[in-house]
Every structure is written in structure tokens, then in C-alpha cells.
Amino acid sequence: MIKIQNNFDLKSTITCGQIFRFEELADGYIVILDDRVIKLTYDINYIYIESNKEDNLEKIIRDYFDLDRDYEKIIGDISKLDKTIKPALVYSKGLKMIHQSPLITIIEYIISQNNRVPSIKNSLNLLSEKYGEKVTFKDKEYYLFPSIDKLSKLSVSDFRECKVGFRDKYLYEIVKSIKENKLDINSIYEMNSEDALKYLINFKGIGNKVASCILLFAYQKFDVYPIDTWVKKFMFDEYGIKEETKIREYTKKIYKEYSGLAIQYMFNYKRNSK
DNA sequence: TCCCAGGACTACT
DNA sequence: AGTAGTCCTGGG
Numbered sequence: 272m273i274k275i276q277n278n279f280d281l282k283s284t285i286t287c288g289q290i291f292r293f294e295e296l297a298d299g300y301i302v303i304l305d306d307r308v309i310k311l312t313y314d315i316n317y318i319y320i321e322s323n324k325e326d327n328l329e330k331i332i333r334d335y336f337d338l339d340r341d342y343e344k345i346i347g348d349i350s351k352l353d354k355t356i357k358p359a360l361v362y363s364k365g366l367k368m369i370h371q372s373p374l375i376t377i378i379e380y381i382i383s384q385n386n387r388v389p390s391i392k393n394s395l396n397l398l399s400e401k402y403g404e405k406v407t408f409k410d411k412e413y414y415l416f417p418s419i420d421k422l423s424k425l426s427v428s429d430f431r432e433c434k435v436g437f438r439d440k441y442l443y444e445i446v447k448s449i450k451e452n453k454l455d456i457n458s459i460y461e462m463n464s465e466d467a468l469k470y471l472i473n474f475k476g477i478g479n480k481v482a483s484c485i486l487l488f489a490y491q492k493f494d495v496y497p498i499d500t501w502v503k504k505f506m507f508d509e510y511g512i513k514e515e516t517k518i519r520e521y522t523k524k525i526y527k528e529y530s531g532l533a534i535q536y537m538f539n540y541k542r543n544s545k
Numbered sequence: 546t547c548c549c550a551g552g553a554c555t556a557c558t
Numbered sequence: 559a560g561t562a563g564t565c566c567t568g569g570g
Contacts, residue, residue, distance in 0.1 A: 384552040390567055436566030441553090478553045 273329045274317040275338070280365030281313060284336060287539045289369050289488050291379055291392050292399075292416070303399075303415065304335060305372045308408045323408035337367045337491070349533055353525050355509050356533060359540035366539055368532060369488060373456040374449065375416050376489035380481045381442055382435050390434070397433040423450035441476025448474060464492045487531045494523075496531035501541040 285293050285300050294301040299312035307324040309332070322328055333339055346364070350357050378398075383391050395416070402417035402425065423446050430439040448454035454474055459467050464486060471482040480499075486492040498515050506512045512521055526533040 385566080386551060387568070389569090390551095393568085431566095434567065437564085438553095438566080476553070480552060 272319060272321045272325075273332070274319050275329070275332065277313050277316055277318045278365070279318075279336065279338065279342075279367050280363070281311060281318060283363055283366040283539055283543075284369065287363075287366060287535070287543075288388075289371075289535075291388070291395055301413075303413055304331065305375065306415065307331075308406055308413045308415075310409070321409075323406050335370055337370050340367075342367065345529055345532060349526055349529055352527075356537065359505070359536045362543075363536040363539040366536060368491065368493070368535060370491055371489050373459065373485070373489040374419055376485050377445065377449070377456070377477075378416075378422075378442065380484045380488075381438055381445065381476050383484070384438065384476075384478070384481055386436075386438075394433050394435050398430075401429075401433065419446070419450055422446045438476065445474055445476055459486075459490055464495045467492065468495060487535075493531040494528045496522075496534040498534070499538065501538045502534050505537045505541045 281300065284290075285302065286295075290302060292303040296310075296312075299310060301308060301310050303309075307322045307328075309320055309322045309328075312319045320328060320332055342365075346360050350360055379391070379395060382394050396414070399414035399416050402421045403414040404417075406413045406415055425443070425446070427439050427443045430442045435442060445454060449456060459470065462470060467486055467490065468479075468482050471477050471485060472479065477485075480497045483495050483497040486495040487497070498518055503513070503515070503518065506518045506521070510521065512518055522530045522534060
């Protein structure tokens with residue numbers, strides 16, 4: 272068990288749509304990471320983390336929840352640039368952008384296309400239960416997300432059996448590309464956002480939105496972002512801007528390299544506050 | 546039973 | 559260059 276300062280908003284961070292495989296408990300959350308299961312509980316001062324695998328835990332947590340980035344400063348900078356977004360920043364104070372493994376993020380967001388959250392979760396759980404490593408934690412069984420080696424042995428119909436529907440062939444092809452390094456997930460770290468976006472969109476099954484989510488949640492490229500209905504609503508209500516291209520122009524001009532973060536805060540505010 | 550939501554691709558102009 | 563139709567699942 273480790274404890275860290277409770278200086279972030281665990282609930283928003285976990286439930287705001289960036290994480291699919293989590294479970295809400297009476298006193299906290301279970302989250303399934305790449306290589307372990309964690310349980311997070313909290314009081315006013317601390318967040319307590321337990322795992323089936325304690326080694327390196329603090330470092331992994333700090334990395335996954337992006338705890339070492341100075342969000343206070345970023346938020347300060349954004350609110351200096353723009354007053355209108357301030358309520359959203361205050362409301363979502365403590366929301367962190369998670370830092371997930373590229374492989375999992377790519378699979379998750381391909382499945383998410385034209386799909387709803389419960390159905391996405393169902394598919395991810397099926398994939399994990401069938402092909403992932405079983406882990407026992409506090410007398411309960413969990414399944415980690417399958418490795419690239421495991422995934423690359425699946426057929427199109429294996430994917431189909433996990434209820435991914437027409438996305439089966441996309442997953443099959445992309446997993447193969449990753450395995451053969453035709454989709455080089457490591458090279459993306461070094462690309463600028465524009466090139467990375469173009470690179471990802473070349474692969475069948477990855478469009479603009481999916482690519483944006485991958486770059487934001489796996490590569491922490493804060494200047495790329497998906498624009499969904501909640502963000503559109505915010506932009507229309509607050510600024511009277513309706514078209515997506517105009518929204519992109521505007522957010523880029525105002526929020527610059529922090530656009531992805533600003534957008535996520537907007538999304539959380541618009542969707543969750545009254 | 547049908548209908549709908551939800552991204553990206555394909556095949557058309 | 560732009561767009562209608564299509565792919566599948568789960569839920570109303």
C-alpha cells in the first residue's frame with residue numbers, strides 16, 4: 272500500500288470518459304492498468320493505493336495519473352488567456368489527463384467508434400477475459416488487457432466474438448501492423464501532433480476522432496483533441512461558435528498548446544455540472 | 546418488432 | 559471536394 276497527497280480529483284479523472292476499465296466501489300475505485308489491478312481509496316489528505324503487484328507502484332501511479340505535471344500553472348495560464356472558460360476550470364479543478372499505454376488506447380478507441388460506453392466496456396472485458404492474463408487481487412479475479420503477442424494470434428472472427436461488430440477487421444489489421452512494426456507506436460512519441468495525426472489516420476479504422484483520442488490519452492499531446500457534442504454545446508452557448516472547423520480555429524488561437532486540456536475541462540463541466 | 550445512437554469507410558457524384 | 563449509405567450492438 273502506498274499513499275500520495277490527495278491533491279487531485281480522483282472521481283472526475285476516472286469517470287470523465289478517458290478510462291473504460293474501472294469499477295466504482297463504495298469507498299473508492301478499482302482500475303485495471305497494463306500490468307496490474309489497483310484499488311484507490313481516499314480521505315481528505317491522502318489517496319491510498321493497493322495493488323496485486325506493489326513493485327514500482329508509486330512511480331506507475333504518478334505516471335498514469337500524470338501527477339508530476341504542474342496543472343496549477345497550466346490552468347493559471349489558460350484562465351489568463353480567456354475568462355469565459357474559468358467556471359469550467361474551477362469546476363474541474365484537479366482533473367488529470369491520464370497516461371495510458373498506446374496499444375490499449377488504440378484498441379479501445381477503435382472499438383469506441385460508433386459505439387456506446389457500456390458496449391465498449393463489454394467488448395474490452397470479453398477480450399481481456401478470453402485472452403488476457405488472470406490476476407487475483409483481494410480474493411477477486413480480474414483480467415489484464417491482452418499483450419500484443421496474444422492479440423496478434425487472433426482471427427477476425429475471434430474479434431467478432433468479442434462483440435466488436437464491423438470493427439473486427441480493423442482490429443485484426445491494426446494489431447498485425449503493430450506486431451510487424453508497420454504501425455510503430457514508439458515513433459509517435461517523437462512526432463509533432465500534426466504529423467502524428469496524419470500518420471495514425473493512414474491506418475484503416477482510425478479516423479480523426481479516434482486518432483485525436485489516442486494522441487491525447489496515450490501520448491499526452493495536449494494540442495490535439497476530439498470535439499464531441501458537449502464541447503460543441505459549450506462553444507455554442509458561450510461563444511456562439513457552431514462549426515467544428517471554427518471551433519478548432521478558435522480553441523487553437525486562444526488555448527494554444529493546452530487546447531486538449533481546456534477541451535477536456537469544458538467537456539467535464541458541460542456534461543456533469545447543472 | 547422496429548428504431549436509434551454512434552465514427553469511419555466506400556462508392557458515389 | 560463533398561456526401562449518402564453502410565457496417566454492428568445494445569437498449570428503448
